Amino acid sequence: MTRPADRHRRTLKAAAASVAALLALGACSSSGDDASAGSGGSASPNVSGTVTVFAAASLKESFTKLGAAFEKAHPGTEVSFNFGGSDTLAAGITGGAPADVFAAASARTMKTVTDQGEAAGTPVVFTRNRLEIATLPGNPEKIASLKDLTRSGLKVVLCDKTVPCGAAAGKALDAGGVKLTPVSYEEDVKGALNKVVLKEADAAVVYRTDVRAAGDKVEGVDFPEAAEAVNDYPIALLKNARNATAAKAFIDLVRSAEGRKVLTEAGFLTP
Amino acid sequence: MSDDHPMTDTAPAAPDPAPAPAPGNAGTNAPAAARPGAPADAGLDARLIVDRGSFRLDIELTAAPGDVVALLGPNGAGKTTALRALAGLVPLTGGRLRLDGTDLDRLPPEARPVGVVFQDYLLFPHLTALDNVAFGPRCRGAGKAEARAEAAAWLDRMGLADHAGAKPRHLSGGQAQRVALARALATHPRLLLLDEPLAALDARTRLEVRARLRRHLAAFEAVAVLVTHDPLDAMVLADRLVVVEHGRIVQEGTPADIARHPRTDYIAQLVGLNLYRGRADGHTVRLDSGPEITTSEELTGPVFVAFPPGAVTLHRDRPTGSSARNLWRCAIEGLEIHGDQIRADLTGELPLAADLTTAAAAELDLHPGAPVWATVKATQTHAYPA
Amino acid sequence: MTSLDKTGAADTLAGRPRRARARAGVPLPLLLPALLGLAFLVLPLVALLIRAPWRSLPEQLTSTEVWQALQLSLVCATSATALSLVVGVPLAWLLARADFPGRGLVRALVTLPLVLPPVVGGVALLLALGRNGVVGRWLDSWFGITLPFTTAGVILAETFVAMPFLVISVEGTLRAADRRYEEAAQTLGASRFTAFRRVTLPLIAPGIAAGAVLAWARALGEFGATITFAGNFPGRTQTMPLAVYLALQNDPAAAIALSLVLLAVSVAVLAGLRDRWVTAS
Numbered sequence: 001m002t003r004p005a006d007r008h009r010r011t012l013k014a015a016a017a018s019v020a021a022l023l024a025l026g027a028c029s030s031s032g033d034d035a036s037a038g039s040g041g042s043a044s045p046n047v048s049g050t051v052t053v054f055a056a057a058s059l060k061e062s063f064t065k066l067g068a069a070f071e072k073a074h075p076g077t078e079v080s081f082n083f084g085g086s087d088t089l090a091a092g093i094t095g096g097a098p099a100d101v102f103a104a105a106s107a108r109t110m111k112t113v114t115d116q117g118e119a120a121g122t123p124v125v126f127t128r129n130r131l132e133i134a135t136l137p138g139n140p141e142k143i144a145s146l147k148d149l150t151r152s153g154l155k156v157v158l159c160d161k162t163v164p165c166g167a168a169a170g171k172a173l174d175a176g177g178v179k180l181t182p183v184s185y186e187e188d189v190k191g192a193l194n195k196v197v198l199k200e201a202d203a204a205v206v207y208r209t210d211v212r213a214a215g216d217k218v219e220g221v222d223f224p225e226a227a228e229a230v231n232d233y234p235i236a237l238l239k240n241a242r243n244a245t246a247a248k249a250f251i252d253l254v255r256s257a258e259g260r261k262v263l264t265e266a267g268f269l270t271p
Numbered sequence: 272m273s274d275d276h277p278m279t280d281t282a283p284a285a286p287d288p289a290p291a292p293a294p295g296n297a298g299t300n301a302p303a304a305a306r307p308g309a310p311a312d313a314g315l316d317a318r319l320i321v322d323r324g325s326f327r328l329d330i331e332l333t334a335a336p337g338d339v340v341a342l343l344g345p346n347g348a349g350k351t352t353a354l355r356a357l358a359g360l361v362p363l364t365g366g367r368l369r370l371d372g373t374d375l376d377r378l379p380p381e382a383r384p385v386g387v388v389f390q391d392y393l394l395f396p397h398l399t400a401l402d403n404v405a406f407g408p409r410c411r412g413a414g415k416a417e418a419r420a421e422a423a424a425w426l427d428r429m430g431l432a433d434h435a436g437a438k439p440r441h442l443s444g445g446q447a448q449r450v451a452l453a454r455a456l457a458t459h460p461r462l463l464l465l466d467e468p469l470a471a472l473d474a475r476t477r478l479e480v481r482a483r484l485r486r487h488l489a490a491f492e493a494v495a496v497l498v499t500h501d502p503l504d505a506m507v508l509a510d511r512l513v514v515v516e517h518g519r520i521v522q523e524g525t526p527a528d529i530a531r532h533p534r535t536d537y538i539a540q541l542v543g544l545n546l547y548r549g550r551a552d553g554h555t556v557r558l559d560s561g562p563e564i565t566t567s568e569e570l571t572g573p574v575f576v577a578f579p580p581g582a583v584t585l586h587r588d589r590p591t592g593s594s595a596r597n598l599w600r601c602a603i604e605g606l607e608i609h610g611d612q613i614r615a616d617l618t619g620e621l622p623l624a625a626d627l628t629t630a631a632a633a634e635l636d637l638h639p640g641a642p643v644w645a646t647v648k649a650t651q652t653h654a655y656p657a
Numbered sequence: 658m659t660s661l662d663k664t665g666a667a668d669t670l671a672g673r674p675r676r677a678r679a680r681a682g683v684p685l686p687l688l689l690p691a692l693l694g695l696a697f698l699v700l701p702l703v704a705l706l707i708r709a710p711w712r713s714l715p716e717q718l719t720s721t722e723v724w725q726a727l728q729l730s731l732v733c734a735t736s737a738t739a740l741s742l743v744v745g746v747p748l749a750w751l752l753a754r755a756d757f758p759g760r761g762l763v764r765a766l767v768t769l770p771l772v773l774p775p776v777v778g779g780v781a782l783l784l785a786l787g788r789n790g791v792v793g794r795w796l797d798s799w800f801g802i803t804l805p806f807t808t809a810g811v812i813l814a815e816t817f818v819a820m821p822f823l824v825i826s827v828e829g830t831l832r833a834a835d836r837r838y839e840e841a842a843q844t845l846g847a848s849r850f851t852a853f854r855r856v857t858l859p860l861i862a863p864g865i866a867a868g869a870v871l872a873w874a875r876a877l878g879e880f881g882a883t884i885t886f887a888g889n890f891p892g893r894t895q896t897m898p899l900a901v902y903l904a905l906q907n908d909p910a911a912a913i914a915l916s917l918v919l920l921a922v923s924v925a926v927l928a929g930l931r932d933r934w935v936t937a938s
Contacts, residue, residue, distance in 0.1 A: 087906050155788075155806065160889060162906035183806035184888025185895075187903060191884065198780070199789035200805045360840050380843040381851075393841040397859040406855070410846035458846055 050078045051246045052098060054089040056105035056233065058129065058209050062266045070253050077246055085188060086164065093118055093238065100247035103235040106164040110234040123236035126255050128269040129207045130230050131168055133221040134196045141202050146178045146223050149203055157192045157201045160185040165192070168229040169205040175228035193218065212267035230269070312372030315462060315494045319356045320365035328352050328518040339488045339495045341509030343502060345537055349518040350498040354464050357496065359383050370462055386460030390467040392451035394439035400426060400450045401435040407458035425453040445476040452487060465497035469504050481507055502541040506530065514538055532655050533577060544577040545623045548657060556654055562620050565596040566654040573657040580614060582651035583625035586644040587635050597647040603639050617645060709917055710910040717914035725892045726900040727918060733808065733896060734876035737815035741823045741872045746865060749827035750853060771821045778817055779885025786813065810887035811894050815876035822875050823868040830864025870930050877923055
């Protein structure tokens with residue numbers, strides 16, 4: 001009873017300690033870090049309050065984890081997330097939604113924010129996502145390549161061209177010279193994945209991270225053309241951030257080794 | 272007309288609790304079938320038992336072909352329930368229902384050779400008069416043209432040939448009633464049911480429609496049962512009256528018999544008689560309520576005594592030289608105009624209704640609360656065994 | 658006229674300023690919320706009109722995808738309404754006229770799709786009728802029928818969300834209808850079915866029409882269940898709402914243009930139908 005809890009606490013503590021150390025090293029712009037968070041006691045007086053992070057839906061699991069670590073490392077802070085489609089979030093930010101940090105699933109959506117002058121500084125790519133083919137568990141159709149998806153009788157779903165995963169899939173298909181007529185262009189990546197999870201479709205072209213998150217309900221098949229359509233995930237501090245210091249600290253955490261580790265575990269690629 | 276809605280008799284249109292009629296039926300049917308000296312097959316032979324928890328209808332109804340029977344009774348007496356039971360719209364809880372020797376009890380309404388004229392006619396509003404009448408023949412298997420031809424003939428017989436194409440909302444009350452009758456008759460029913468057939472009409476049309484309906488009923492060769500709370504309708508239209516109160520038959524007979532010998536206050540009121548119950552000993556009847564009435568008949572035992580309100584003479588002072596043996600001290604309770612006469616309701620020794628001319632009323636200076644003496648000649652009373 | 662004057666008189670008596678004549682007879686506590694409600698409903702539509710990209714509209718509307726989506730929307734919504742009528746009217750009759758145990762529960766089940774988020778409805782349809790669904794698996798293996806990703810699937814998804822509107826509306830009309838007409842028909846020799854077909858049905862026609870219009874409108878705007886159950890493929894399963902939603906991802910102007918088309922068509926149809934059916938008789 002006590003042992004797992006203890007171990008859990010220990011891991012958290014360790015994570016918090018390393019995060020704090022990294023913060024101290026990495027945050028050149030922030031002045032006078034006196035982080036001594038190892039015992040979870042005092043925190044930097046500059047890093048406090050609430051950080052509001054708008055992040056692409058695919059980042060949900062990773063960022064939630066990082067948010068908890070951040071709060072642990074900086075007692076008194078709170079990370080408030082708004083996960084959603086990148087486009088919707090971008091529209092919210094340009095529409096005046098109060099956010100400190102924006103992490104988008106594509107450079108294009110980030111551009112709509114920077115074009116409006118809503119970002120403070122230049123966005124940085126902190127991670128990348130790569131397409132995979134999601135097949136039924138055990139890959140009963142023996143799908144090994146993009147070309148295999150064109151086999152007759154196979155039901156394949158793609159994301160709609162208007163959403164990032166659809167655009168990426170289009171690029172990959174073009175790169176492979178594969179002409180594919182899916183049964184449906186889904187409105188988002190989860191919709192595409194769910195069609196395979198529910199066994200309505202035999203395969204879907206989705207992100208590695210989605211395949212990873214679906215666990216054993218789908219099986220991922222890598223394909224070389226995916227390299228042509230890697231999605232960059234940029235993160236930026238926003239101009240109207242009300243808690244810039246803490247926001248910067250959070251961005252640093254995401255970009256740290258610890259952050260990278262969490263993201264890699266979820267299936268993301270290093271930038 | 273609003274308060275004699277036919278549904279008032281049958282409890283609101285809540286779904287019928289449909290108690291399986293099977294067990295009760297099997298029990299009550301067997302003796303009926305085995306009954307010695309059962310009436311000849313033709314005509315109606317029914318005992319209608321409908322149990323509704325707080326209300327129970329139990330009436331025996333027989334009629335020969337050509338008979339017109341009126342079920343007469345106050346609202347809530349169960350008349351309409353009886354009618355609906357005959358039509359199959361209400362299941363019998365017990366009893367029997369035979370028409371021309373056939374057991375109707377287990378048949379659904381659509382399989383019964385029964386025609387119904389509903390109180391507010393229920394003509395289908397989306398169909399013309401012709402199609403309303405043709406509806407029955409169509410349902411009973413006639414072709415479209417055949418049914419329409421038959422319907423046209425019926426409308427013609429009813430003097431409505433000109434209105435064949437009219438929608439019900441364009442028909443007058445009397446016309447609608449005739450269409451409803453034609454519709455019911457067009458299926459050649461062996462039992463015709465009429466629910467308050469004249470209640471929806473205004474006084475003037477009523478007279479004419481009543482006369483016409485009487486002719487049609489007289490010409491109808493099978494059994495007709497009509498339900499009404501209007502004694503005049505009942506007496507004009509029917510050969511036989513069955514008076515129902517509280518789900519039971521309280522009296523039945525020819526209209527003349529019932530008019531002369533009412534046996535309940537309700538009937539007495541309907542036929543406009545003062546009615547008392549008592550015990551006769553020769554010419555004297557001692558009423559259950561106390562006073563005595565001297566009658567012309569000579570009887571012994573329990574009797575009814577009846578006399579019309581017109582037989583009562585009122586006096587302001589105690590009459591002295593009067594030959595009337597029946598003299599009671601009363602007080603005026605209420606007065607109302609009744610045709611060209613005044614109806615006075617009296618309380619006192621003997622509660623009674625008296626009719627007098629307006630001139631007499633003025634002369635006597637009658638007003639509610641005024642004390643009066645009432646006299647009735649023995650020759651104007653009528654006593655008969657209870 | 659008299660009520661007009663009375664209102665005016667009452668107002669002056671109460672020392673309040675005289676109200677405009679046009680509002681005569683409408684009590685203020687009703688009028689104000691009513692106007693507020695109206696404004697609330699109309700304002701977003703007005704905003705849509707104001708912000709519509711009128712200049713690029715002709716260009717947006719000449720794309721074949723738009724007309725394809727519109728045509729599919731109309732075909733599917735109409736088919737869904739027809740399907741709802743065929744099974745929904747008898748269902749309404751059952752709820753209104755038949756007496757059976759658990760009727761309340763059945764009615765609740767019928768209305769369930771009204772409260773179910775449409776996306777959940779779509780998933781539920783997949784679980785029932787999908788290739789691997791409870792029933793769908795047999796449809797597939799016995800008849801080779803698969804419904805997801807087909808136009809039939811769109812129609813089913815729309816029927817699922819739209820039919821409750823029809824059933825509720827028709828059931829209400831049936832309950833209000835005078836049952837004795839059915840009895841009259843029965844005494845004339847009509848079976849219950851004939852009575853229903855030849856008497857009840859014509860009598861409740863306005864209610865059925867109103868229900869059908871509601872169902873049609875609901876089906877036309879259906880999004881969640883459709884995209885979840887039938888997916889999104891232009892010309893086959895991409896109805897207008899799907900096209901609008903996807904256009905919204907990267908081209909809001911196009912989305913507004915599409916919405917305007919959908920709005921214009923539905924207003925035209927609903928206004929036409931209301932005049933002919935709903936207000937008739």
